[in-house]
Amino acid sequence: MAKQLIVGAEAIKAKGWFGAYKWLILRRISQLSILGLFLLPVLPGRLSESTGGFFASFWNSLLDQWPSLEGMWVVKGNLAASMTLDVLPLTDPHILLQAIFAGVEPHRDAIIGVIIVIGFYLLVSGRVYCSWVCPVNMVTDAASWLRRKLGIKSSARITRSTRYWMLGLTLVLPLVTGSIVWELFNPVSMLFRGIVFGLGTAWVLVLSVFLFDLLVSKDGWCGRLCPVGAFYSLLGTKSPLRVVATKREACDDCMDCFAVCPEAQVIKPALKGESKGIGPVILSSNCTNCGRCIDVCAKDVFNFGSRFSGVEMNKVSGTAGQQHNPG
Amino acid sequence: MSDSGKDKTRTVNRRQFMGDMLKTACGVGLMGVGLGFYANKADSLPAMAIRPPGALPEDEFLGACIRCGLCVRDCPYDILKLGQLGDDVPTGTPYFTSRTGPCEMCVDIPCIPVCPTNALDHSLTEIKDARMGLAVLVDQESCIAFLGLRCEVCFNICPIRGEAISLEYQHNDRSGKHALFIPVVHSDACTGCGLCEKACILEEAAIKIFPMHLAKGELGRHYRIGWDEKDKAGKSLVTPDIEHQYNLPEGVRYDLQGKGLIFESEGSDELPISSNPLDTLNRGLEDK
Numbered sequence A: 001m002a003k004q005l006i007v008g009a010e011a012i013k014a015k016g017w018f019g020a021y022k023w024l025i026l027r028r029i030s031q032l033s034i035l036g037l038f039l040l041p042v043l044p045g046r047l048s049e050s051t052g053g054f055f056a057s058f059w060n061s062l063l064d065q066w067p068s069l070e071g072m073w074v075v076k077g078n079l080a081a082s083m084t085l086d087v088l089p090l091t092d093p094h095i096l097l098q099a100i101f102a103g104v105e106p107h108r109d110a111i112i113g114v115i116i117v118i119g120f121y122l123l124v125s126g127r128v129y130c131s132w133v134c135p136v137n138m139v140t141d142a143a144s145w146l147r148r149k150l151g152i153k154s155s156a157r158i159t160r161s162t163r164y165w166m167l168g169l170t171l172v173l174p175l176v177t178g179s180i181v182w183e184l185f186n187p188v189s190m191l192f193r194g195i196v197f198g199l200g201t202a203w204v205l206v207l208s209v210f211l212f213d214l215l216v217s218k219d220g221w222c223g224r225l226c227p228v229g230a231f232y233s234l235l236g237t238k239s240p241l242r243v244v245a246t247k248r249e250a251c252d253d254c255m256d257c258f259a260v261c262p263e264a265q266v267i268k269p270a271l272k273g274e275s276k277g278i279g280p281v282i283l284s285s286n287c288t289n290c291g292r293c294i295d296v297c298a299k300d301v302f303n304f305g306s307r308f309s310g311v312e313m314n315k316v317s318g319t320a321g322q323q324h325n326p327g
Numbered sequence B: 001m002s003d004s005g006k007d008k009t010r011t012v013n014r015r016q017f018m019g020d021m022l023k024t025a026c027g028v029g030l031m032g033v034g035l036g037f038y039a040n041k042a043d044s045l046p047a048m049a050i051r052p053p054g055a056l057p058e059d060e061f062l063g064a065c066i067r068c069g070l071c072v073r074d075c076p077y078d079i080l081k082l083g084q085l086g087d088d089v090p091t092g093t094p095y096f097t098s099r100t101g102p103c104e105m106c107v108d109i110p111c112i113p114v115c116p117t118n119a120l121d122h123s124l125t126e127i128k129d130a131r132m133g134l135a136v137l138v139d140q141e142s143c144i145a146f147l148g149l150r151c152e153v154c155f156n157i158c159p160i161r162g163e164a165i166s167l168e169y170q171h172n173d174r175s176g177k178h179a180l181f182i183p184v185v186h187s188d189a190c191t192g193c194g195l196c197e198k199a200c201i202l203e204e205a206a207i208k209i210f211p212m213h214l215a216k217g218e219l220g221r222h223y224r225i226g227w228d229e230k231d232k233a234g235k236s237l238v239t240p241d242i243e244h245q246y247n248l249p250e251g252v253r254y255d256l257q258g259k260g261l262i263f264e265s266e267g268s269d270e271l272p273i274s275s276n277p278l279d280t281l282n283r284g285l286e287d288k
């Protein structure tokens, strides 16, 4: 029990505070600046070169070139669909799919946008969305942190595959009703859209997610129910970017990574599977690539790598190939 | 995807696994029914919330709008809002309120081409063809035009003045000698932009924009309007009109459904019938 209260203490001792929170800080910067970009209202007009210095003259020359820049939103829209600087469309594939099931024929921008987004997540692993973009992640991370602090152990038994049923539901509902039903409830789009366009009473929904994770079920929302995460996990089944337990032999069984990981079940095969001939790559597409296991390990067991690094590992150590896919 | 097993030990037997699965499926299924019902209720749009130009019919719109807010951002007059949880408007969908921020009917309709899903129909390129709703002069008791005063503010502000809204003259019964200038909206031209509702000088507007389905009546499908059908066919579709014969003094005709009495000798000084009724009444008596 006492152990639970000081998760990561050894890592802080070994690597310093910044070293033990590096990826977490980067993730928060990423999540907040994505939100920030949508909120940055409009680009400024001509700046005074006497006070603005180099940047001002640079900006003014840009304005001479493209006068339409003045007063333009940096990013318009929200995560469902957005337009950056009037050139880069991005579209959320899960929401667009719901719309298509409701009978929509998307326009060119939406199609280009969705191709870019799918391509990106195929590359970096789908659930990077969860840990680097999604605003609800900050809420559920906070709940999980408080859960550890308060030592709350009880957790309702909701299987982690529930999310795939939920995903199915979000796609069946528009088929049946012809309306994008899930987006009336989705706390992910609700929170993001809320911050950008006005929250209304959506905070109640966000608070319930927080309380649900804190009091009812450990990692309950993101880890068991959220169909958005489920959708993105499917995108990431074959993605090259993965966390690898490169120095797994150095693991001293402190269990800190299991304590902080929102998908603790994904770690074991890679970390402890050497004897069974399982490679060190965390292959499960439900690993969110959050990097907390990297931060929290005093022995620097984990690192970002590629899914193929495991194959080489196995060659080196002479064990059988990567047959086991824990995802 | 098969990570469900990780929560349990390896000894979980097949039956238990199937049971869990069934429970989850049932739970999620029930939830789906709940969400569906709630959505059905939450999807109704209040009368005062008007969709942007080109919006598909409401039920299709709710299947098409992905609630991205791009239309909101590209409206130069900043009139569009996204419904928030707790509002009466389906969460996340765009609308405007005519009384506070009407659609200014931009000629290039910038809100439409940015819509990624055709929830705002891209085939609408002429703003005058938009039908966001319909202006209705709902309260003839407080509209001051009906009181005999010259207002016509709604008429004057209308971007399609004369077509969407016109002034009809009526007799002012109260004063007996003035005209009423009554604003009348025509659904074949009104876009429902709401500029008239915004402009109405009253405390509470007498002219309001309603969604089409609230503003318009509909004739029974079997209903045919006789004179329209006659015009279309070019002739009467029932027994042809018989020519009426009237027993009238010379030089006078009677046009039924038309001008009424016609004095053929118009222009000449002498009328076939004297305007003095005594002449007619005394006719015959004089001759004696």
Ligand code: SF4
Binding pocket: A243, A260, A261, A262, A263, A264, A266, A267, A282, A286, A287, A288, A289, A290, A291, A292, A293, A294
């Ligand atoms: S395994 Fe590591 S990177 Fe993956 S979700 Fe867990 S803590 Fe995050």
Ligand code: SF4
Binding pocket: B052, B053, B074, B075, B076, B077, B078, B079, B080, B102, B103, B104, B105, B106, B109, B110, B111, B112
């Ligand atoms: S037509 Fe113009 S004023 Fe009206 S909603 Fe669209 S952008 Fe806004």
Ligand code: SF4
Binding pocket: B064, B065, B066, B067, B068, B069, B070, B071, B072, B092, B093, B094, B114, B115, B116, B117, B118, B119, B120
């Ligand atoms: S741009 Fe289209 S999809 Fe986006 S909020 Fe407006 S109507 Fe909905």
Ligand code: SF4
Binding pocket: B134, B135, B157, B158, B159, B160, B161, B164, B165, B185, B189, B190, B191, B192, B193, B194, B195, B196, B197, B209
């Ligand atoms: S809503 Fe009013 S102002 Fe707009 S077109 Fe109709 S009558 Fe004219």
Ligand code: SF4
Binding pocket: B137, B142, B143, B144, B145, B151, B152, B153, B154, B155, B183, B199, B200, B201, B202, B205, B206, B207
């Ligand atoms: S502006 Fe209002 S009060 Fe004036 S004529 Fe129009 S409806 Fe009547």
